[in-house]
């Protein structure tokens with residue numbers, strides 16, 4: 575094996591003050607560190623590696639659901655309540671479907687809290703343009719930054735469609751799937767392919783009359799699915815909330831706390847941590863491979879393309895040859 579540079583290389587030495595400032599909770603440094611999380615490059619990677627060593631304390635909560643289901647409004651209501659209980663709250667909004675307004679609804683409203691000078695809340699909208707293939711990786715690193723900076727709970731809001739979003743949400747400790755009444759007959763969680771991964775189902779906007787029907791539908795679905803899954807003692811609850819009237823919000827917070835305690839006491843937290851670490855390693859490996867292939871291999875890629883188009887190579891064999899060329903020389 576080649577000797578691998580330690581994270582404490584020359585680049586990291588210069589940057590260690592930045593890490594210390596992040597650990598002290600300095601907002602500007604937290605924002606700067608998040609920029610490093612969103613880029614590649616050895617210096618940024620070294621910094622994020624150092625941050626990661628100090629992460630692992632926060633309760634990471636993922637909220638997912640189709641657009642318009644009320645996630646942003648719910649995150650705001652949760653954040654306000656958690657702040658009132660003196661909990662430090664980090665928020666990460668990911669909405670790749672709208673690169674320009676991603677997290678804007680959330681941003682505009684919760685930012686009022688932030689702008690009111692509350693140092694206990696930090697909001698980040700992920701820059702999804704350009705994060706090709708690396709969005710999940712970057713989001714996990716941004717969450718690490720908030721974790722290391724001492725935020726007790728990190729709320730990740732993401733639209734529940736697409737592989738990136740599933741990868742993002744599966745790195746959370748507690749997964750909340752939000753469904754709204756009146757957004758179509760089909761169960762929205764099924765549509766989004768996230769029914770199975772929910773730890774907690776929330777029906778939002780329960781100030782609306784159709785909400786009880788949505789609650790009943792979901793409970794019916796869970797009852798059907800429950801037979802096969804006897805592994806966990808956690809029974810996935812369905813909570814009706816209204817961010818508007820405040821109904822159910824305290825119950826949701828209590829359930830999040832109960833789920834965190836369940837994970838810890840049942841030993842499931844360790845299993846989940848292992849699964850999350852595995853996924854993050856694989857994601858990082860994908861990103862590294864993609865970078866190497868595209869950086870070193872443009873000419874090789876073009877040559878292989880010509881041969882593939884000429885019928886000489888199938889895509890799989892071409893890929894194998896591309897990867898052979900992408901290995902660093904030993």
Ligand SMILES: Nc1nc2c(ncn2[C@@H]2O[C@H](COP(=O)(O)OP(=O)(O)O)[C@@H](O)[C@H]2O)c(=O)[nH]1
Nearest residue numbers: 641642643644645646647648679779816817818
């Ligand atoms: N009636 C009612 N409307 C809500 C509630 N929460 C959110 N909404 C509305 O639902 C729409 C979508 O909310 P938003 O939070 O942006 O959804 P997101 O796309 O899932 O983030 C907005 O017009 C909100 O005002 C609620 O508790 N009750």
Ligand SMILES: [Mg+2]
Nearest residue numbers: 645646679680
């Ligand atoms: Mg939103």
